[in-house]
Amino acid sequence: MAKPLNIAVAGLGTVGTGVVRLLAENAKVLERRCGRKLDVVAVSARDKTKDRGIDLAGVRWFDDPVNMAKAPGIDVVVELIGGSGGVARSVVETAIKAGRAVVTANKALLAHHGTELAMAAERKGVPLAFEAAVAGGIPIIKALREGLAGNRVRRVYGILNGTCNYILTEMRRTGRDFEEVLEEAQDKGYAEADPSFDVDGIDAAHKLAVLSAVAFGARVNFKAVHVEGIRHVTAMDIAFADELGFRIKLLGLAARTDAGIEQRVHPCLVRLGTPIAHVEGVFNAVVAEGDFVGQAVFQGRGAGQGPTASAVASDLVDIARGVRVPTFSVPAKALDRARPVPMTRHTGAYYIRLMVTDRPGVIADVTATFRDQNISLESMLQRARDPKEAVPVVLVTHETRESSMRRALAKIAALDTVQEPPRVIRIEEP
Amino acid sequence: MAKPLNIAVAGLGTVGTGVVRLLAENAKVLERRCGRKLDVVAVSARDKTKDRGIDLAGVRWFDDPVNMAKAPGIDVVVELIGGSGGVARSVVETAIKAGRAVVTANKALLAHHGTELAMAAERKGVPLAFEAAVAGGIPIIKALREGLAGNRVRRVYGILNGTCNYILTEMRRTGRDFEEVLEEAQDKGYAEADPSFDVDGIDAAHKLAVLSAVAFGARVNFKAVHVEGIRHVTAMDIAFADELGFRIKLLGLAARTDAGIEQRVHPCLVRLGTPIAHVEGVFNAVVAEGDFVGQAVFQGRGAGQGPTASAVASDLVDIARGVRVPTFSVPAKALDRARPVPMTRHTGAYYIRLMVTDRPGVIADVTATFRDQNISLESMLQRARDPKEAVPVVLVTHETRESSMRRALAKIAALDTVQEPPRVIRIEEP
Numbered sequence: 001m002a003k004p005l006n007i008a009v010a011g012l013g014t015v016g017t018g019v020v021r022l023l024a025e026n027a028k029v030l031e032r033r034c035g036r037k038l039d040v041v042a043v044s045a046r047d048k049t050k051d052r053g054i055d056l057a058g059v060r061w062f063d064d065p066v067n068m069a070k071a072p073g074i075d076v077v078v079e080l081i082g083g084s085g086g087v088a089r090s091v092v093e094t095a096i097k098a099g100r101a102v103v104t105a106n107k108a109l110l111a112h113h114g115t116e117l118a119m120a121a122e123r124k125g126v127p128l129a130f131e132a133a134v135a136g137g138i139p140i141i142k143a144l145r146e147g148l149a150g151n152r153v154r155r156v157y158g159i160l161n162g163t164c165n166y167i168l169t170e171m172r173r174t175g176r177d178f179e180e181v182l183e184e185a186q187d188k189g190y191a192e193a194d195p196s197f198d199v200d201g202i203d204a205a206h207k208l209a210v211l212s213a214v215a216f217g218a219r220v221n222f223k224a225v226h227v228e229g230i231r232h233v234t235a236m237d238i239a240f241a242d243e244l245g246f247r248i249k250l251l252g253l254a255a256r257t258d259a260g261i262e263q264r265v266h267p268c269l270v271r272l273g274t275p276i277a278h279v280e281g282v283f284n285a286v287v288a289e290g291d292f293v294g295q296a297v298f299q300g301r302g303a304g305q306g307p308t309a310s311a312v313a314s315d316l317v318d319i320a321r322g323v324r325v326p327t328f329s330v331p332a333k334a335l336d337r338a339r340p341v342p343m344t345r346h347t348g349a350y351y352i353r354l355m356v357t358d359r360p361g362v363i364a365d366v367t368a369t370f371r372d373q374n375i376s377l378e379s380m381l382q383r384a385r386d387p388k389e390a391v392p393v394v395l396v397t398h399e400t401r402e403s404s405m406r407r408a409l410a411k412i413a414a415l416d417t418v419q420e421p422p423r424v425i426r427i428e429e430p
Numbered sequence: 431m432a433k434p435l436n437i438a439v440a441g442l443g444t445v446g447t448g449v450v451r452l453l454a455e456n457a458k459v460l461e462r463r464c465g466r467k468l469d470v471v472a473v474s475a476r477d478k479t480k481d482r483g484i485d486l487a488g489v490r491w492f493d494d495p496v497n498m499a500k501a502p503g504i505d506v507v508v509e510l511i512g513g514s515g516g517v518a519r520s521v522v523e524t525a526i527k528a529g530r531a532v533v534t535a536n537k538a539l540l541a542h543h544g545t546e547l548a549m550a551a552e553r554k555g556v557p558l559a560f561e562a563a564v565a566g567g568i569p570i571i572k573a574l575r576e577g578l579a580g581n582r583v584r585r586v587y588g589i590l591n592g593t594c595n596y597i598l599t600e601m602r603r604t605g606r607d608f609e610e611v612l613e614e615a616q617d618k619g620y621a622e623a624d625p626s627f628d629v630d631g632i633d634a635a636h637k638l639a640v641l642s643a644v645a646f647g648a649r650v651n652f653k654a655v656h657v658e659g660i661r662h663v664t665a666m667d668i669a670f671a672d673e674l675g676f677r678i679k680l681l682g683l684a685a686r687t688d689a690g691i692e693q694r695v696h697p698c699l700v701r702l703g704t705p706i707a708h709v710e711g712v713f714n715a716v717v718a719e720g721d722f723v724g725q726a727v728f729q730g731r732g733a734g735q736g737p738t739a740s741a742v743a744s745d746l747v748d749i750a751r752g753v754r755v756p757t758f759s760v761p762a763k764a765l766d767r768a769r770p771v772p773m774t775r776h777t778g779a780y781y782i783r784l785m786v787t788d789r790p791g792v793i794a795d796v797t798a799t800f801r802d803q804n805i806s807l808e809s810m811l812q813r814a815r816d817p818k819e820a821v822p823v824v825l826v827t828h829e830t831r832e833s834s835m836r837r838a839l840a841k842i843a844a845l846d847t848v849q850e851p852p853r854v855i856r857i858e859e860p
C-alpha cells in the first residue's frame with residue numbers, strides 16, 4: 001500500500017464541506033480504487049467555530065489558506081474559495097510554486113488565468129485539475145481531454161448554467177416573466193442575491209472558455225467570448241418558440257472553423273427532439289462533436305454539494321493513482337493561439353419578434369428590408385389583430401450572417417411602425 | 431519527444447480499418463496530445479490482397495495474429511478479431527505474456543474471461559483497455575472508472591445494443607411487427623444475417639457484465655446476467671405502451687443491493703420524459719447513479735466505424751500518455767466476488783397483456799389471482815369488445831416481487847378464458 005495522499009481543503013462552504021464528507025463517507029471504496037488512502041489533513045476557512053456537520057478532529061486548521069498551500073506534509077491543495085483573483089489565485093499560485101498538486105472548482109480563475117496557471121503547473125511538474133469547474137458532476141473535462149482524445153472536435157456546446165436553465169424552464173412551465181421567476185429562484189436558493197453572474201451569462205462564459213480550451217487544445221480566451229444573458233427573454237418569446245417547435249435555452253457554444261475559434265454564450269432556440277431541448281431545471285448538458293465519434297451527449301447535475309464534490313473527488317482519485325495528462329489536453333506551451341472569430345461573422349438562422357402597428361404595408365416594409373440584406377425567411381407568425389395596440393410579428397430566417405442581420409435590424413428598428421426594439425434569438429441547429 | 435508508441439492491429443474489418451484511418455488522419459493532433467507519435471507498425475488480417483482504402487506501406491504484415499502479438503518492436507496490440515475464445519483470446523493472452531499493452535473492443539471475450547485477463551495483465555504490469563467494448567463511442571468505461579470514481583455507484587443501466595434499439599424504434603414508428611422490421615434491418619446492414627446475438631440480448635448482456643464489473647469493482651459475472659431479448663415484443667404492446675406514456679427499450683441494468691449484485695437484460699417500459707426514453711434508432715445511452723453525483727447520462731453512437739475507432743484511440747492515447755489505472759476500477763485481485771441476486775428476487779412494476787375471451791367474470795378471475803399474490807394494480811386498459819374473438823386486456827401493477835408475479839401468471843395462463851400465454855414487460859422507473 002502506497003502512502004496516503006495528504007489533502008488540504010481551502011474553503012469550507014457547500015462544496016468544501018461536501019468534499020470532506022465524500023472523502024470520509026467513501027473512504028473505503030476510494031482506498032480500494034486508488035491503492036492508498038485519501039486523507040484530509042488540513043483545512044482553511046473564515047469561521048473556525050461554525051458547525052458544518054463534518055468531523056475535523058485531527059485536521060490542521062489554517063486561518064490563512066495561502067500559508068496552508070505551502071505548509072509541509074501536503075500533497076494536494078483543493079481550492080474552493082472562488083473568484084477570478086485575490087486569495088483563490090494566491091492559493092493556487094503558492095501551491096504550484098511549492099510543488100503541490102492543485103484541484104480547483106474555480107471557473108472564473110481558470111477563465112482569466114488558466115493558460116498561465118497551466119504553464120506554471122507543467123513547468124513544476126504538478127497536476128492542475130478542474131473537473132468541478134465545468135458542468136458540476138458531469139465528467140466532461142475528462143471526456144474531452146481523454147475519452148474523446150482520438151477526435152478532432154469541431155464543436156462543443158451545452159447548457160452550462162443551472163440557474164438560467166431553471167429560470168427558463170419555470171418561465172415556460174408557468175408562463176410567467178423573467179423578473180418574477182428570478183425572485184422565486186432567489187427565494188429557493190437557486191439564484192444568488194446578486195444574480196448578474198448567472199443571468200447575464202458570465203458564469204456560462206467562464207465555463208465555455210475553459211471547455212473550449214480543452215476541446216480545441218487552445219489557450220483560454222475568455223475575452224473572446226461573445227456574451228448575452230437571459231434578461232431580455234420574455235414569456236411571449238418562450239410561447240412563440242414552443243409554437244414553432246423549439247425550446248429557449250441559454251447555451252455556451254464553441255466551434256473551430258477555418259477562420260478560427262468561435263465562442264459565444266446567448267439564448268438559443270433549440271429544436272424539440274434534440275437531446276439538449278429536453279434538459280430541464282437545474283440540469284446541465286454538454287454536446288461534443290468529434291470527427292470520428294460524431295455527437296456525444298453528457299448530462300447531469302450542474303451544481304450542488306454532491307455533484308461538485310463528486311467532480312473534485314475524481315480529480316483527487318486521478319492524482320492518487322498517478323494519472324498525469326496535459327492540463328488542457330495538450331501541453332500548455334503548445335496550446336494554440338487560435339484566432340477568435342468575431343460575432344459579426346457568425347452564420348445561423350434567427351428568430352425575430354417585432355411589435356408593430358397593425359396597418360397595411362408593415363410586413364412589406366419589414367420583408368423588403370430582409371430581402372435587401374439577402375436574408376430569406378423560413379416562416380412568419382402573425383396572430384393577434386388589433387388596430388389600436390402593437391401586435392407581435394414573429395419571423396424565422398434561413399441561415400444568414402450576423403452582420404447582415406444587424407444591418408437589417410437597425411433599419412427595421414427605425415421604421416415608424418415598429419414600436420419596440422426587435423427581439424432577436426439565434427436558432428441553433430444540432 | 432518520447433519515442434513513438436508502436437501499435438499492432440489484429441483484425442482489419444470495419445473497426446480495424448477505422449482505427450488505422452483515425453491514427454493516420456489525426457496523427458498530428460494525437461502527437462500534440464500524447465507528446466509522441468502513435469504509429470501502426472504491424473497488422474494482421476485474413477486477406478492480404480483486399481483493398482481497404484488505407485495505406486499500409488511500410489507496415490509489417492502478419493498472417494498469424496498470435497505471432498504478431500509476441501513479435502519484437504511492438505508496444506500495444508489492438509485486438510479487433512472478436513469472439514469469446516479462439517484466436518482473439520490467444521492474441522490477448524499472448525500479448526500480455528509478452529508484456530505488451532492490450533486494447534480490445536471484444537465484449538464477448540471480456541464477459542467470459544475478463545477477470546482472469548485483468549489478473550494476468552496486472553501481474554505483468556501492462557494495461558488492458560476496452561473502452562470500445564461497451565457503448566461504442568461513448569466514453570462510459572472511463573467515466574465509471576475515473577470520472578465518477580468518487581461515488582459508490584448504486585445502479586447503472588442503459589441502451590447497450592443499437593440493433594435492438596433500431597428495431598424497436600422502427601416498430602413504433604411504422605406500427606409493423608418484429609419479423610418484418612428485422613428483415614429490413616438486415617437489408618440495411620443494421621442487423622446480422624444471424625441476428626440472435628443482438629435480438630436475443632446476448633450482446634447487451636456481454637456489455638452489461640463488463641459495465642457492472644467496472645461500476646461496482648466486482649468480478650465479471652456474465653453467467654449471472656438474466657437475459658431476455660426482444661423477439662416477443664409486438665407492435666400491439668408498443669402501441670399500448672405509447673398510450674400509457676411509455677416507450678419500450680431493451681435495457682441492460684445492473685444494481686448493487688444489500689443482497690448482492692442484480693444484472694438483467696430485458697425489454698422495459700420506460701416513462702416518456704426520462705432521458706433514456708428519447709434515445710432512438712442506433713444510438714446508445716447509459717445512465718449511472720452515484721451516491722454523490724446523482725444521475726449522470728451519457729449518450730452517443732453505439733457502433734460503427736468512427737465511434738468504435740474513437741473509443742480504441744482513447745485507450746491508445748491513455749497508454750501513450752502513460753496513464754495506468756486498475757482494469758476494472760479496482761485491482762483485479764481485489765475485485766468483489768459479489769453474490770448475484772436471482773431474478774426471482776427482483777422487485778418492480780409490471781406491464782401485462784392478456785388475450786382473453788370477452789365474457790363476464792374474466793376480469794374478476796384475473797384480478798382475484800393478483801390479489802391472492804398480494805399484487806396491486808395501478809391501471810387496466812380494455813378497449814375492444816368482441817364476443818367471437820380474443821380481446822386484449824392490459825394491466826399495470828404497482829411494485830411487486832418477480833416470484834409473486836410468476837406464480838400469478840402461471841395461474842392466469844391456466845384460466846380457460848385466457849387464450850395466449852400472458853405477455854409481460856417489466857417497467858423501469860428512473
